Amino acid sequence: MAKKDSYTAYLKEQFGELIDQLDITELQKQFLKSRWLDQLIWLEKKSGQTQKQYYRLRLVTIIGGVIIPAMVSLNVQQGRIKEFLFWGTFGLAQVVAISAAIEEFFHYGDKWTQYRKTAETLKTEGWQFFQLSGPYKDAKSHGSAYRSFASRVEQAIQEDVSAITEVVQDKQTDEEKEKLYEMASSIGAQYQPTPRPSPGAPLPPPPRPREVAAAPPAPATEPTVPRYGDDLAADADTDFPPAAPITSSPPRRVPRNQEEPDTSDLESLNIDESKPPGAPITSRWE
Numbered sequence: 001m002a003k004k005d006s007y008t009a010y011l012k013e014q015f016g017e018l019i020d021q022l023d024i025t026e027l028q029k030q031f032l033k034s035r036w037l038d039q040l041i042w043l044e045k046k047s048g049q050t051q052k053q054y055y056r057l058r059l060v061t062i063i064g065g066v067i068i069p070a071m072v073s074l075n076v077q078q079g080r081i082k083e084f085l086f087w088g089t090f091g092l093a094q095v096v097a098i099s100a101a102i103e104e105f106f107h108y109g110d111k112w113t114q115y116r117k118t119a120e121t122l123k124t125e126g127w128q129f130f131q132l133s134g135p136y137k138d139a140k141s142h143g144s145a146y147r148s149f150a151s152r153v154e155q156a157i158q159e160d161v162s163a164i165t166e167v168v169q170d171k172q173t174d175e176e177k178e179k180l181y182e183m184a185s186s187i188g189a190q191y192q193p194t195p196r197p198s199p200g201a202p203l204p205p206p207p208r209p210r211e212v213a214a215a216p217p218a219p220a221t222e223p224t225v226p227r228y229g230d231d232l233a234a235d236a237d238t239d240f241p242p243a244a245p246i247t248s249s250p251p252r253r254v255p256r257n258q259e260e261p262d263t264s265d266l267e268s269l270n271i272d273e274s275k276p277p278g279a280p281i282t283s284r285w286e
Contacts, residue, residue: 008041015040018130022142036126036153043119043160047112054108057099064096110167118160125152 019032071089076082103109128134129149132142139145 008044011044012037012041015126022130024143024146028143028146031150035150036122039153039157040119040122040126043115043122047115047119050108050112050115053106054103054112057103057108060099061096061103064092064099068093068096107167111164114160114163114167118156121156122153125149125156 015037016033019029019037022029022032024032068089071085071092074085076085129136129142129145132139132145135152136145136148139148
């Protein structure tokens with residue numbers, strides 16, 4: 001930590017002297033020290049801090065992940081040593097899980113790389129501005145290149161802030177996607193649809209028919225429902241004549257001109273057969 005502080009103090013002293021020697025106004029020099037130099041020193045500190053945190057947590061996770069399987073594989077039967085190994089393995093597993101969770105939550109690795117990238121970008125811009133090289137090679141003095149330098153510094157700082165924000169949001173989005181994927185996988189494991197064959201691929205064999213146990217045969221018993229015609233046989237001794245058989249052809253009708261007249265009522269009439277045909281019929285009361 002003291003070494004890092006000495007390095008930032010060296011940068012502040014060195015760049016401060018260079019800024020004082022530039023041919024720019026006092027206000028512009030103050031802007032350079034308050035904005036560019038101060039931001040550069042802050043990024044150097046944050047880069048060193050996040051790097052140390054990232055290395056510590058990663059080393060704990062890696063070393064613990066190697067030691068835990070070795071401790072589990074030990075087959076110790078003594079009671080005291082066995083209990084010690086059990087609780088030691090349990091505690092080390094918790095430390096590894098906590099260190100991995102902390103690193104995943106704070107994103108020390110991603111922040112370290114982003115801070116280091118922005119710090120090196122500001123250093124490059126500063127040296128190019130001091131030497132009037134790179135994008136400032138056409139400038140005749142530091143005063144004429146100051147506006148372009150200030151604009152590029154602000155753009156680099158804005159990109160750094162946007163990148164850090166996107167890193168946190170992307171990590172949170174990835175975690176939510178993983179949780180949703182695990183949930184969907186657990187639900188989808190219960191329902192396994194038949195995969196659709198690709199064009200040109202041979203069709204899968206048909207599924208085997210499911211074996212169904214045959215039903216036992218019904219016992220042979222006499223039917224209890226009376227059969228058709230039994231009721232007619234029971235009424236055969238009645239006084240009614242048997243019904244005529246039903247045929248497919250309708251009964252024949254005798255033509256009207258061939259019907260025999262009914263002469264049952266003619267006997268009661270007093271008809272004189274001696275009268276010629278066409279004569280008027282006299283009444284029986286005459």
